Amino acid sequence: MIPALQPGDRIAIISTARKITTPELEPAIRSFESWGLDVVLGQTIDASYNQFAGDDALRLQDFQKMLDDETIKAIVCARGGYGTTRIMDQVDFSKFKKQPKWVIGFSDVTTIHSHIHNLGIETIHAIMPVLFGREGTIESVETLRKVLFGENINYSSAPHAFNRTGTAKGQLVGGNLSMLHTLTGTKSDINTEGKILFLEDLDEYLYHIDRMMVHLNRSGKLSNLAGLIVGDMSDMRDNAIPFGKTAYEIIMEHTGKYNYPVCYNFPVGHEPLNLALLCGRKAVLEISESGVELRYI
The missing domain is CATH 3.50.30.60 (LD-carboxypeptidase A C-terminal domain-like)
Incomplete structure (x- = not known):
């Protein structure tokens, strides 16, 4: 069982797929910080390689770094699009399996959910930072907060x-x-x-x-x-x-x-x-x- 987040925990925002800029993430960063979390932006944020958040090597490196960093308690995928399948076979989950952490996202991130499911570890299918602050998303964001902090939810x-x-x-x-x-x-x-x-x-x-x-x-x-x-x-x-x-x-x-x-x-x-x-x-x-x-x- 992955531990529930606590105020003061560090979480990372990265992109394994389409490119995204820091200004697009500001509503999400404000939300996470209001929950008491310390937000770390990966190297893929603001990176650009055609439509991707950096080339395959950078996106792989960023995801791997956050998986292996024991101080990072959750990895939030900034957005979907396309690109995650291009790097999945090169990801090393050996450290992650010993110390699992939450991985969050949906759409293209289904690749990660499915891959990690085969490791016997839970993940969170949920709204992503690119969508925070948009009309009608308040409840979606709140359900993510509840799940991350271990609150019962039906x-x-x-x-x-x-x-x-x-x-x-x-x-x-x-x-x-x-x-x-x-x-x-x-x-x-x-x-x-x-x-x-x-x-x-x-x-x-x-x-x-x-x-x-x-x-x-x-x-x-x-x-x-x-x-x-x-x-x-x-x-x-x-x-x-x-x-x-x-x-x-x-x-x-x-x-x-x-x-x-x-x-x-x-x-x-x-x-x-x-x-x-x-x-x-x-x-x-x-x-x-x-x-x-x-x-x-």
């Missing part, structure tokens, strides 16, 4: 017409659908059997969603789940000739033959309300006609 969401009722128990895993699809067959690929999987995505063509769900199904990722949480499928796109189904309808089609409980429109993903989830923590998912409850055990 979530509920409204019923949805596509929900399949029931109760599921298992480790919570998942993240960005596109990234989970990309990780298939790599060292960062996760075993979903007996687990509660959550999915979200952004800016994808509907036929891409279908293709990825077909692939997850064919590769066995959907057949033996304890339960499924479908988060936001934001800014979906379509072709001139419509695909004919929404993202939720596509997911419902590919999971319809299974019996595990499924909920839709859970507040996780690329929307202002993005609840902090503990990846790797055992949880109970209860889906009824009146709504959805998610709690950790």
